[in-house]
Amino acid sequence: MCAKKAVGVLGATGSVGQRFILLLADHPDFELKFLGASPRSAGKKYIDAVNWKQTELLPEFAKDIVVSECKASAFKDCAVVFSGLDAEYAGPIEKEFKDAGLAVVSNAKNYRRESDVPLVVPIVNPEHLEIVGQKLETAKKAGAAKPGFIVCISNCSTAGLVAPLKPLVDSFGPIDLLTTTTLQAISGAGFSPGVSGIDVLDNIVPYIGGEEDKMEWETKKILAPLSADKSTVSLLSDDEMKVSAQCNRVAVSDGHTECISLRFKNQPPPSLEQVKQSMRDYVCDASKLGCHSAPKQTIHVLEQNDRPQPRLDRNRDNGYGVSVGRVREDPVLDYKMVVLSHNTVIGAAGAGILIAEILLAKNYI
Amino acid sequence: MCAKKAVGVLGATGSVGQRFILLLADHPDFELKFLGASPRSAGKKYIDAVNWKQTELLPEFAKDIVVSECKASAFKDCAVVFSGLDAEYAGPIEKEFKDAGLAVVSNAKNYRRESDVPLVVPIVNPEHLEIVGQKLETAKKAGAAKPGFIVCISNCSTAGLVAPLKPLVDSFGPIDLLTTTTLQAISGAGFSPGVSGIDVLDNIVPYIGGEEDKMEWETKKILAPLSADKSTVSLLSDDEMKVSAQCNRVAVSDGHTECISLRFKNQPPPSLEQVKQSMRDYVCDASKLGCHSAPKQTIHVLEQNDRPQPRLDRNRDNGYGVSVGRVREDPVLDYKMVVLSHNTVIGAAGAGILIAEILLAKNYI
């Protein structure tokens, strides 16, 4: 039995950082040894630096880790570094880590659009990680040092959207029109201060800054094929796929609900039953690879007419499984359905952990 | 100054009935004199029959009205009878009232699909009331007694959907594709028991029985033209208009939020500014007729990017005005926007009152 790989977390005191820590407690592959945060926290024990606001208790092992500043030198022994940094800070820090030869799995948006940075929903497009594989291969052949790299986690609402699309595209060909209206949980906005109580009590906020734009282009990257040399990925063109998102913040703690509608390029489209069966049968690569956190059932197709519901269904497969319900014909496009995904698991920190497990399974770290 | 017209309310102890009563307190045209409810309540003073659950106090004038059973004979002196009856009971009762020569404005769904029954959102299609006008005219010419009739109030979520469409269709021609995803308040479901607390606390229920179907066909009736002889109205065909609705129940007390998207039949479509200006300039007929409850501004086009919000915007024009925000181009259809309407005012009892005011202004009652 191999020793666990040492890993680190950047932005460790924030909302995403705290969830990375929870998910790394008792992890069979990784041992969390290094925590990075702002200079204000650096030098303190983690328990003294953090305002812990999770429903699970702060794991014992993390309490006494001394927080570092976010410098690559302090994390040089990490097989992978998880970044929960705010976009405001993530840019130069993650670059420094990558340049220092480190593997970074980041929840920040800064590098998501780079064509040589994989933007990965681990239950959907782990094949984009081959960009990393190519890079490592090339360096190896050249006798160069193992290069660093960045892998980006998608936006939380994008993760739920693309999950059911993957088996459909695999089975029935491209989707050329796609609409989604989201009802998004507040946990994604963090808690300092996050969403104000007065904004969600007896209320809806029909706007989340930048979110619709992210959903619209990220979907076109995640569903796009790799370049022939597997070194980059370009967005699908508008001719290939049009995506329209409308995003709302609602009074839900965890779990994004999305009402989606789609049209297949190939007409006539598959039957309703074929659509459902395709999603039921889907086994993501992470599951095939035996990754620890991979869902047993990637997509749960629910038949009760009032499901999925966030409070009841968000924790399927520890939040790594996505629930789909109310799959039915759509008078305007081909099919409509309701998708529920756990925004802080498959949509954020949890996705990062599963990406790292895939990287490990592929010997990229 | 004319005497006020005597009116009655059926289903007076229920949620919709209570709101009819509130809206009729101090009404300049109508005097509420008769209340009908189940045999269990009949014979009691209203204050003893009702479990009053409104934010305003039970009006003094209503307390001592003795509740009748819902028989036409007890309401024969009413210029108009407002029905807040459950669909379970409304069918035969409303028919008896109509057959007895009474004017019924009903919130129940039972007769909405009848081609000779106007289905009216008073700020949108009061011209459908000409069906009533024709019927009265015909009877008058024939020297027959004044006939009874039923006018149906639309479903609450339909009302918000069609309001911004009316000026667009008037100005720019037909809309051939329309999608809406709703985030609906719980007040529409009444309170005995209505929506369960555990269903809306930290939760979304992505299903409301029958609601999507109603929205899809009601829209096609409300936006359809009268027949040449003004005696009936038929649904728009699928070729003329396709409508797709996805309905969700959320933790909001009052005010339905809808994320809608639409395509014009005539291409190229109007500009974004034309679309907004058309809605801003819209003055509904009820306002032109000087109806007491008509909104000062029928459609409020908001420019702040995070509006409309139900808690902040639902009470514009006492709930008779509809708010529209985030009007923008849609990558899939032509335009998308967020619509907010007050479900118990313009979507239920309030619509009934305004319909009756229009009937009065047109001398139909």
Add this chain to the structure above:
Amino acid sequence: MCAKKAVGVLGATGSVGQRFILLLADHPDFELKFLGASPRSAGKKYIDAVNWKQTELLPEFAKDIVVSECKASAFKDCAVVFSGLDAEYAGPIEKEFKDAGLAVVSNAKNYRRESDVPLVVPIVNPEHLEIVGQKLETAKKAGAAKPGFIVCISNCSTAGLVAPLKPLVDSFGPIDLLTTTTLQAISGAGFSPGVSGIDVLDNIVPYIGGEEDKMEWETKKILAPLSADKSTVSLLSDDEMKVSAQCNRVAVSDGHTECISLRFKNQPPPSLEQVKQSMRDYVCDASKLGCHSAPKQTIHVLEQNDRPQPRLDRNRDNGYGVSVGRVREDPVLDYKMVVLSHNTVIGAAGAGILIAEILLAKNYI
């Protein structure tokens, strides 16, 4: 008919300031002419300086008022200045205004403990304003200029607590033991950021910084008699009255609910019916003086066993009336009951307006 008195509002862009502005729209006695805010806002039109977050629209008259810095010179023509300043800034600013001869009615806590500053719940202890009367009288006799003064509004939760106590103490003598457990609305915490959504969604926060202490001592000042020369007021001693408060933040937008229990010094205590009748019969001085905002019914004693409820009862008498329910014997002290008061009306800005109306009625401004 007299001209309206010119008034000003400090902290005009904040939560309390916005409510002062709403309450001053169409006020029969006061005309809001001056608005003060931080240097960041000064020089701008109010509509450009404020992030308006009220359910009513920003009143037309206020939109174009140019915001000043909070300097007395800019407010010298005000009969009264309402301060919605944060405690962080209120201290020196309010002092400067008072020293400049201005009348200040403040929602800030800074001067509440001063023995020569009246701490007033206007439906409870307007007689404490005689401190102001004495000061004016003295200056007048001395031929001095009309002096400035500060009157403090109580903490929002204190207002609800003391309202039902006043008639009881007037009728039955001192209350020597008093406990209250509060369930407080979030509007009192403002909105930048105010209470975080994640803290109130499916949650209770059993702590509000400084609140319990304020309730415990403010009650002892508000219920205390003036000194013999009417120039000061001292707290009741622990021997005279012991107060214990436990404060919780709950998912309610407006309206503080308090479960209180009390013991009379004089034993045996009055009967349950005497206690209720005393509260029902209570007419506050502001009502007797005919003040515009004074409640028609100061205390509403509800007999339904599940009332008062914040959503249903908080707006009695436009928020100036207090609702009391479930008055019953207490196995530990004498009586227990539930009290509901509107925290932003009688507990904050609204109290300030009513205090000013009383000052006007008494010719103090």
Add this chain to the structure above:
Amino acid sequence: MCAKKAVGVLGATGSVGQRFILLLADHPDFELKFLGASPRSAGKKYIDAVNWKQTELLPEFAKDIVVSECKASAFKDCAVVFSGLDAEYAGPIEKEFKDAGLAVVSNAKNYRRESDVPLVVPIVNPEHLEIVGQKLETAKKAGAAKPGFIVCISNCSTAGLVAPLKPLVDSFGPIDLLTTTTLQAISGAGFSPGVSGIDVLDNIVPYIGGEEDKMEWETKKILAPLSADKSTVSLLSDDEMKVSAQCNRVAVSDGHTECISLRFKNQPPPSLEQVKQSMRDYVCDASKLGCHSAPKQTIHVLEQNDRPQPRLDRNRDNGYGVSVGRVREDPVLDYKMVVLSHNTVIGAAGAGILIAEILLAKNYI
């Protein structure tokens, strides 16, 4: 290793019944084999009879169990039968089971007041189960058949109240005055229909039928000593202890928060630190007996000033641990504190399971 004991659940389709089933999945001591429900459900497979509304999925093992009517003959092989029946039905059914020689652990209120029926909070007063021991012993000596018996689970809000009192009474003697104001979750009210959404959205309901009375007398039974012959238990007298409860329903899914205050009979009272240490040190008998579900830490004494909070703290020790915070001196009684307990675990079904584990450990079943 012994075979697991067969057990049954009555009221299996209801809210409490569903939780019994979840807690019995993979239980090391018990094997759930029998389910009882109304005649409407009898004869159906459980999966076809139940409207499953839990956040965890319906356990596989339960799906195919055929539901019986609630007749003792169908449950005769059960070592213990857990009753989640409504009070409306529980009376004669539980009696029939007891008379048939069965051991019943009931969540219903029907037999709680009987002096020979133990009313047990398993982390507080398992010694009251000696009433059962005596009964068994007596029958054994008489050579009679093993008698049936009923053990009652306390009301959910009582469980949280008495938990921290136990170590205090054990260490410092009787508590003679006790007040509690509760903020109770909605899950305790079930879901058909349970608490209405409109009652808890932006609202508090300051009343729960019968709850205050139950808390006041149940506390006096749970903290009372057994009779000398260990066959009965009588309530503490008012002279020994006075209890006052005020109960509120709030918008929380799970977890009752209680603001309590207490006075010790022995004066002067222990110090604040003694009070906290006593609770920290408390190890309940169930833990000492090694019961499977017993909490590792019975009472968690929290030092952060804004804890416990239901969303963050309700799941300590799988809901079997109670959290206490804000322990501080009380100006009116001796000490006040905030207590949080999980109403469906230690306050209902979970308590039943732990009681059965104790009965097993004591060889009473």
